[in-house]
Amino acid sequence: MNYRTLIVLATGGVCGLALWMSFYSPKVSAQSNGSAPSVPVYNPYPPGILPPDLSSEIARVLREVDFVESRAITRWHNLKPPILTGQPPVLQNTGTEATETLGELMLFDKNISPNKNQACASCHMPYAGFSGPIPSVNLTMIAFPGTVHFRAGKRTAQRHTYAPFFPVLQYNQEQGLFFGGNFWDSRATGYLLRVPDAQQAQGRPVDTQEMGFPDTACVAFRLSHAVYRPLFEEVWGKRLVRYQVPTRD
Numbered sequence: 001m002n003y004r005t006l007i008v009l010a011t012g013g014v015c016g017l018a019l020w021m022s023f024y025s026p027k028v029s030a031q032s033n034g035s036a037p038s039v040p041v042y043n044p045y046p047p048g049i050l051p052p053d054l055s056s057e058i059a060r061v062l063r064e065v066d067f068v069e070s071r072a073i074t075r076w077h078n079l080k081p082p083i084l085t086g087q088p089p090v091l092q093n094t095g096t097e098a099t100e101t102l103g104e105l106m107l108f109d110k111n112i113s114p115n116k117n118q119a120c121a122s123c124h125m126p127y128a129g130f131s132g133p134i135p136s137v138n139l140t141m142i143a144f145p146g147t148v149h150f151r152a153g154k155r156t157a158q159r160h161t162y163a164p165f166f167p168v169l170q171y172n173q174e175q176g177l178f179f180g181g182n183f184w185d186s187r188a189t190g191y192l193l194r195v196p197d198a199q200q201a202q203g204r205p206v207d208t209q210e211m212g213f214p215d216t217a218c219v220a221f222r223l224s225h226a227v228y229r230p231l232f233e234e235v236w237g238k239r240l241v242r243y244q245v246p247t248r249d
């Protein structure tokens with residue numbers, strides 16, 4: 001057994017145990033597919049906050065998510081593989097389509113949540129301007145439920161299409177205003193990584209009110225089992241890359 005296999009197995013074991021524990025925690029709700037109907041849903045909200053059509057609406061959104069995901073898989077299978085060439089390396093010809101398709105596959109992948117019941121698109125849906133796609137939630141709870149039903153955040157889902165372009169958080173003296181950062185309150189400042197979007201991206205997989213994984217390694221583990229893994233490796237390379245975390249002196 002080589003080093004890489006060992007890491008995958010160890011990560012899988014830790015993630016599996018943590019997810020098993022989270023699944024059997026009394027606060028975890030019945031799943032929308034009805035697999036554990038006797039477990040009460042997490043509902044600390046005042047009466048009338050949880051909309052009555054919540055479960056059916058979540059099921060509808062998941063059907064849409066599945067539809068887009070399978071369409072993206074077909075698109076990927078029909079795509080002529082790009083040619084890796086040059087220095088610095090570029091993916092020639094179909095590189096852009098390959099990257100876009102990978103993005104779509106990941107945005108609509110509900111397997112990157114512990115209960116396999118939540119994709120990024122569950123809260124960031126293109127037809128809702130990349131925000132929440134359930135009208136009754138937008139009118140009541142505002143925040144969308146995460147993978148654990150119905151534990152929800154405190155804010156409405158951001159339309160995130162411009163997030164990668166925001167600069168590091170800064171104060172403009174002339175205008176007397178703050179610019180940049182990610183999130184409604186710009187708390188992903190980007191000061192350490194120099195990119196706010198890279199900073200915020202570390203939060204979603206482990207946010208208890210969103211994807212809800214115990215560790216970001218769990219996402220890597222799930223991706224290593226994704227059907228589109230070959231496309232991921234085509235775009236990002238196959239090698240196990242070890243990053244040197246930048247130190248501040």
Ligand code: HEC
Nearest residue numbers: 120123144145146155156157158160163182183184204210
């Ligand atoms: C349960 C709903 C939910 C899910 C699932 C979710 N998000 Fe979000 N997202 C939010 C909310 C709410 C915010 C704003 C959070 C804040 O400001 O505190 C946000 C903010 C963001 C931002 C920052 C946008 C900006 O302009 O600063 C990005 C980028 C983002 N999400 C991407 C993702 C990705 C990628 C995934 C999947 C891995 C994901 N989100 C899953 C609700 C969600």
